[in-house]
Amino acid sequence: MRLALDPAAQDLLFREARTANTFTSEPVTDEQIRAVHDLVKYAPTSMNQQPLRIVLVRSAEARERLVRHMVGNNAAKVSAAPLVALLAADYEFHEKLPRLFPHRPEVRELFADRAVREESARFNATLQIAYFILGVRAAGLAAGPIVGFDTEGLDREFFGAREQRTATVLTVVNLGKPAENAWSARLPRLDFHEVVTTV
Amino acid sequence: MRLALDPAAQDLLFREARTANTFTSEPVTDEQIRAVHDLVKYAPTSMNQQPLRIVLVRSAEARERLVRHMVGNNAAKVSAAPLVALLAADYEFHEKLPRLFPHRPEVRELFADRAVREESARFNATLQIAYFILGVRAAGLAAGPIVGFDTEGLDREFFGAREQRTATVLTVVNLGKPAENAWSARLPRLDFHEVVTTV
Numbered sequence: 001m002r003l004a005l006d007p008a009a010q011d012l013l014f015r016e017a018r019t020a021n022t023f024t025s026e027p028v029t030d031e032q033i034r035a036v037h038d039l040v041k042y043a044p045t046s047m048n049q050q051p052l053r054i055v056l057v058r059s060a061e062a063r064e065r066l067v068r069h070m071v072g073n074n075a076a077k078v079s080a081a082p083l084v085a086l087l088a089a090d091y092e093f094h095e096k097l098p099r100l101f102p103h104r105p106e107v108r109e110l111f112a113d114r115a116v117r118e119e120s121a122r123f124n125a126t127l128q129i130a131y132f133i134l135g136v137r138a139a140g141l142a143a144g145p146i147v148g149f150d151t152e153g154l155d156r157e158f159f160g161a162r163e164q165r166t167a168t169v170l171t172v173v174n175l176g177k178p179a180e181n182a183w184s185a186r187l188p189r190l191d192f193h194e195v196v197t198t199v
Numbered sequence: 200m201r202l203a204l205d206p207a208a209q210d211l212l213f214r215e216a217r218t219a220n221t222f223t224s225e226p227v228t229d230e231q232i233r234a235v236h237d238l239v240k241y242a243p244t245s246m247n248q249q250p251l252r253i254v255l256v257r258s259a260e261a262r263e264r265l266v267r268h269m270v271g272n273n274a275a276k277v278s279a280a281p282l283v284a285l286l287a288a289d290y291e292f293h294e295k296l297p298r299l300f301p302h303r304p305e306v307r308e309l310f311a312d313r314a315v316r317e318e319s320a321r322f323n324a325t326l327q328i329a330y331f332i333l334g335v336r337a338a339g340l341a342a343g344p345i346v347g348f349d350t351e352g353l354d355r356e357f358f359g360a361r362e363q364r365t366a367t368v369l370t371v372v373n374l375g376k377p378a379e380n381a382w383s384a385r386l387p388r389l390d391f392h393e394v395v396t397t398v
Binding site: 001002003004005006008009010012013014015017019029030031032033034035037038039040041042043044046048050052053054055056057058059062096099100101102103123126127128129130131133134137138139140145147158170184186187188189190192194195196197198199 | 200201202203204205207208209211212213214216218228229230231232233234236237238239240241242243245247249251252253254255256257258261295298299300301302322325326327328329330332333336337338339344346357369383385386387388389391394395396397398
């Protein structure tokens with residue numbers, strides 16, 4: 001079966017794109033990040049919640065504060081990338097719902113409980129992380145997403161003490177042009193019959 | 200800034216694609232789902248975990264069992280769609296890690312604890328749900344993802360009693376060709392400066 005998406009786009013986003021471990025020194029500009037956002041902002045979230053928040057770590061001082069909380073060889077990877085972003089879930093997304101879901105502004109009240117909105121923020125921000133990774137590829141860049149970090153340490157570092165904090169980092173992502181040999185051989189994927197069943 | 204992804208592909212996946220509420224009667228074939236899987240299987244998950252499992256609800260009997268657990272007007276939407284899929288997280292994904300992450304088969308032991316692997320399965324399967332939604336669009340179909348259902352009821356119905364269950368449904372998704380007037384006006388999106396900050 002032929003997909004509607006043309007083969008070059010399939011390759012760019014899925015088949016030839018890879019998680020990069022190393023990058024060239026070419027900088028990643030705000031314009032590039034803006035173009036990624038302008039594309040992926042349209043992808044769906046539940047009740048249009050859009051809880052993803054992105055912190056671009058540009059200063060040397062902030063990069064140092066970040067690296068400190070990375071686990072194992074992720075510290076070296078994050079030190080060397082042209083740009084690093086924190087992809088975080090905003091637990092106060094519900095305050096924007098009357099504007100984002102204007103035909104039913106009362107849905108804000110569904111999220112009066114912090115635990116309820118933490119779960120929803122986490123789920124929808126995670127969808128948006130996936131959209132963002134593909135958007136980075138759409139911009140001709142490579143992403144190196146990382147979950148190997150001390151979440152509590154990183155959250156405290158960038159979002160303050162636990163009591164006052166309104167966001168949590170879900171993924172750290174290195175961004176840039178992939179270096180030569182930026183990745184190893186592709187790892188195995190599950191077969192259709194292992195993933196899909198019919199009832 | 201011009202993206203590397205061509206404008207037609209941007210439209211197909213992001214700008215013109217929309218969450219569909221209604222569909223034509225045209226069936227969705229296994230070949231279409233297979234083509235979606237063959238594309239999106241390449242998108243990244245942490246340690247190549249790939250915990251997403253997809254249950255295609257094809258029989259009238261299974262559709263009835265599903266509809267029973269949908270909340271509000273989602274029951275009618277799920278009743279009417281050409282095909283409905285359950286998108287679930289497999290909590291036993293770690294059993295496959297020695298095959299999926301063969302250079303470090305010992306990572307399986309990181310997930311010996313059920314709570315640890317539930318959290319990881321949930322996160323990575325959610326990334327894969329986003330990839331799947333975009334893959335459905337890549338196949339020229341529309342997706343109608345739904346989170347308004349009784350999770351405990353649905354899990355019991357399709358995955359058995361809590362003690363023996365090894366998966367949980369994260370999203371129910373309607374699939375098909377969008378009907379005329381399948382959606383309302385596009386809802387507002389957050390501006391760049393509301394989403395992205397620089398440190």
